[in-house]
Amino acid sequence: MVVDDEALVRSGFRMILNASDGIEVVATAQGGEAADVIRREHPDVVLLDIRMPDVDGLTVLRELQTLPTPPTVAMLTTFDTDEYILTALRSGASGFLLKDTEPEQLAQLVRTLAAGGVVMSPKASRALLRGHPGAGAAQDPDVGRVNLLSDRERDVLVLIAEGLSNADIGARIHLSPGTVKDHVSSILTKLRVAGRVQAALLAERAGLLGNGDRAGTAQENGR
Template sequence: MIRVVVVDDEALVRFGFSLILNAAADIEVVAAVPGGQALEAVAAHAPDLVLLDIRMPDVDGLSLLRRLRTLDRPPVVAMLTTFDNDEYIAQALRSGAGGYLLKDTDPDALAPLVRSLADGAVVLAPKIMPTVVEGYLRHHRDLETGTARTAALTRREHDVLLLLAQGLTNTEIGRSLHLSVGAVKEHVSALLAKLAVNNRVQAALWAQRAGLLDEVAAP
């Protein structure tokens, strides 16, 4: 069972997300709260995933994201927004967000997206991908540094990075490389540290910027 906490300042949004997700047999919304109650809800319920509104009147979503990332066992956090050109996108991803969803996401797509997030996949709404890529590249123009960091990866970490950058989940990576999910998580943690990035989104974009995905496309 995937345990989810929904954090949003609008009661209608909280109700809608809860209704949709609770209809899935393997997902349970254990709390749906405004921003001011988020930390208390996470502490009480220890969710696997937090869906977090990035703009709330009672608390700053980015500050709350950073607080959640400092927990001993931090949940995966996906940011919610109504804007496909939100200026906070790059900040959220650099602060450790595992995904970015628009609030008008197709209801039928929501449960599969939550499953992917819980399994370690990078989940980004298609509409915001250009903003994400451009925002990342503005802050990472030094290709030489990127190449040096990727060269520090072991062969196995390199293989994991290539699959991660293609959007595979931990389970799918493990199946492809004949590794346990635990071993995949260890390799992901190691490569994130070596690349000096905070999350899988940044690692995937780093791989793209360094030209590693050309290896996949090559015949």
């Protein structure tokens, strides 16, 4: 489902995604009607505009998090950086992407979200990190919890930050999906975070990814 205040964006995304194998846009909506339509249609993935004039995306996101089985949500933005992005990620969003994402990548990103992966626009991810320079290990007590992870859990955390689903992580490091799921659960518990995106951000702040580009690797490769 696509939620945006601009009819052109809604129709464009619907056309692109409906033309992709295995994806159906069950509905589009503006912010004020979004929650009701989502309750009725039960989409697996919601692309949600972060800035809307009637009801902003953060309000919709928080309302969706109260549902018994909330959909996977990625925030849409027209800006390389947006002061609301970090709040959205901490509020349960599974990533963010720019509205000018290439059409051929859009369906792949939706599949990544549906598979439980993390989607972060490379440009927006780098801008987000630049915009929060005080979030380094020395200033951030949360980063210290990364030391509680085993070596294997650190490997899994890095792959989470790259945007891989459990199945993709298992294939990469030769583990069963069930074992990966157990590792992910342990990682979230030890890091005291609510989801994969928050874990990915913590991995970047802890310096586990080596450089600011890797969080966008999955999107750049179309995973």
